[in-house]
Amino acid sequence: MFIEIGHFSVVLALVLSVLAMVSPIVGLKTGRPDLVRIARQAVTLNFFLVSIGMASLIYSFLTNDYSVKYVMATSNSKLPVFYKVAGLWGGHEGSLMLWVWILTAYSTLVVWLHWRTQPVIMPYLLSIQSLIMFGFLAMIVFLSNPFERLYPVPPDGRDLNPLLQDPAMVVHPPMLYLGYVGFSIPFAFAMAALFSGRLGEEWIKVTQRWTLFAWIALTTGILMGGYWAYYELGWGGYWGWDPVENASFMPWLVGTAFLHSVMVQEKRKMFKVWNLFLIIVTFSLSLIGTFLVRSGVLSSVHSFATDPGRGLYILVFLAVMLSLGFGTLMVRSGKLRSQIEMDSIVSKESIFLFNNLFFLVAAATVFLGTLYPLLVETLKTAKVSVGPPYYNAVFMPVALGLLLMMGIGPAIAWRKASLDNLKKNFLLPIILAVVTTAAAWLIGIRTVFGMAGALVVSFVATTIFVDFAKISALWARRHEINYLIGFYQAFTNNQRRSAGLITHIGVLVMVVGIIASTIYQIEKVVPMRIGDAIQLKNYTIKMVGLHEVSGANWTAEEGLFEVSKGDRLLTVLKPQKRIYTESQTPTTEAALYTVHLGHIFLTMPEVRSDNVTVRALINPLVLLVWIGGGIMGLGVILNIFRPRTKASG
C-alpha cells in the first residue's frame, strides 16, 4: 500500500513540475507575481512528494517486500540492513529516483535562499529547474518505474550485485549525484541570465559557492569510486579508463575549467560567452554521465539492462537541453561581446586561457575514447574498444602542463607581467625545482615521468610556499605582529585565494601519490601452497593457512599470510575468495597492510584443490591519492565558508 502512495506522489510531482515550469513564465509575461509564487510552492512541495516516494521505496526494501519488482531485483532477505537501504541506488530506476530527489532538494534550497535577492531572474530559474525535474520525473514514471509491482510475488529477492555490497559504494553514487545535480544550479542561473538579459557578473558571483560545492562532491564521488575499484575489484589500481569512470571524469574536467575561468570574468569582465559555454557543457556532460552509466549503453558493473526506449528518450532529452543552452547562447551572443581585451601573452589572463584549453583538450580526449566505440557499434555494427595507452599518452603532457600553470597562474600578474614581477615570483621556485630534480636523480628516480613530476611538483610547491611566506611577512611587518598570526590574518583576509592554494596543495599531494604508485608499483603473481613464501622487495610473505569463513550472505575461503620484514612479523593478512549465496557470484576480497603511506596489497584470485594463486603488490605512497583529495576538500570548505565581510578575490 505504501508503495502506491509513493508512486502516486511521484506522479503528482510530475504534474506539479509542469505547473512550475509554465506558471512563472506566464506570471512574468502577464505581470502576476502570484503565479511565480505558485511555482515556488510547487517546487517545494515536489521535494516532499519525491521524499515520500523515496521513503516508500526504502520501506519496501527494509520490509523485504518482493512484490515490488525493483526491490526483488536489487535486494535479498539476507542482505545486511545497511545494504538494503543502499540497494535503492543499486540499479537504474532507483538511481534516477535519487537523482531527482537531490534535484528537488537543491531546487528548493536555491529558491528559498535566493528568493529575495534575485527577483528578476527567479521566474526563469524556477522554470529551468522544473524543466530538468520534469525530464527526470517523466522518465521515472513512464520508462523506469521503480514502483512497479510483480505477480506472482517471488519468495526472495535476487540480491544486490555483490560488488556493490561495500561501504564505499553506499556513499559513492549519492556523492557523484550531488556533484552532477549541483552543476544544474550554475547552469540554471546561467540560462536565467541569458533569458533575462542580465548578463553581468552577477550569476557567477551568486553561484560561486554552489559550483564549488558541486565540484567537491563530484571530486569526492570520483575518488570514492577509485578507492572502491582499488580494493573491491582486486586489481590493485584505482583508475582504469573504464567508460563509467570516464563518464564522471568528463564533467569534472570541464567543471574544473569553469571554476577557474569565471575568475577572469569577475576580475576583468572577459570570457563572458566562454563561461556560459563551459557551464552548459559541464551540465550536459553531467547528464550524459548519468545516462551513459545508468542506461545500460555501457556494459559494466554499473549497468544492468538495456532498453532501447530509454536510450531514445535520453537522446531527445539531451537534444532539448543542448539546443536550449546553445540556442539561447547564440541568440544572445551579440550582447556578450567583452569590452576589454587581453594586454599581453605573459599575464594571468593568458594562463587561464591555456588552463581552459588544456582541460578541454583532456575532456575531448576522454569524450572521443568513450563514445567512439558506441558510434562504431551503431554505424558499422562492429565492436571496438579503446585502450588505456591512448589516454595515458594524452594525459601525461596535459597533466604536466596543467601543473606547471598551477604554479604560474596564482603568482603571475594580471594584464601584463613585467620581467621584475616574473623574477620576483619565479626565480626561487625555478632554482629549487632544478635542485629537487637533481636530488631526485641522485636518489635513483630515473624515469622521465618521475623526473618531470619531481620538477613540476617542487616548482609549484615552492611558488605556493613563497606566496604564503610573503603575505605572512607583509602582515607581520605591517601590523607588528608575529609571523604565525600574520599568516592567519593574511590567510583570512583573502581567504578565497588562500583556500584555492590549499586545494592546489591537495592536488600536488595527489600527484605525488599517483606517480609513486604508478611507476614504483611492484607486482608478483604466483601459485602458492601452505608453507610457501615469496619475497617482495624486503618483505617476506608466507602462506600459513587456508580455512573457511562465512558472513551473513556469503561463504569464503580465507588464506592466512604472514607478512614479515627480516625477523619481525608485521601482520597476518587474510584475503578471501567469497561466494555470495543467493546469486552464487564469486568475488575476490583484498587484504591490505599500510606501510609508510603505501600498501602491501594481497589477493587470492584462484583457490584450487592443490594450490592457490596469489597476487601480491606493493603500492608505494598510494594513500597520498586520497589524502590529497582530503586536502582539496579542506581547501574547498575553507573557500565556501570564508568570511563574507573581508576582501573577496
Next chain:
Amino acid sequence: MKSSSPSCTNPRSVNLSKGKKYGLIVSLIVIAGGLIYLGLGQFGQNLVYFFTPSEVVSFSPAYYGKKIRVGGMVVKGSVQVVPNTLKLNFTLTDGAATIPVEFEGIPPDLFKEGKGAVVEGYWDSQKQFHSNLIMAKHSEDYMPIEMKRAGVQLPKKDLLKTLQQ
C-alpha cells in the same frame, strides 16, 4: 577579443598589438594542434576490434599477431589448468566455430565453464589464440527479469554484445 572598444575605461589598458595577438593565436593553435595530434596518433594504435570465433577461424594471415578481442562461451569440460603455473587452456565457441585459447594470468571471478567470456590477445599462424586478459563481467544473473522469466534466448550476436565491455 575581436574589436577594440572605445568604452575601455582604464587608460593603462593597451590593446595587443597585431603581432602579439597573432602570437597568442598561433601559440594556442600550435599547442592545441600538438595535443590533438598526440591524441589522434595514439587513438588509431589503441583501437582493439572485437570478433567472434567464426570470424577468427577464417582470418587471413594479415590478422595474425594483431591485438583483438574475441567473445564466446567457454566450452564445458575444456578448461585445463597447467599445474604450478598461471596457465590455462580452454576452447571458446560461438556455436558455429571453436578456437583454442592459451591463457596466462588471473582469470576474473566470473570466468566459468559454460559461461560467456571475452578474451584479449592475438591469433597466430598455428591457429592458436594467446591471451593474458579475460573479461567476464556479466553473468545472466544480472539479465533483465523479463528475459529470465520468459526464458527468452538472446540471439547469439546480441548475447556476445552484452559481454563486451
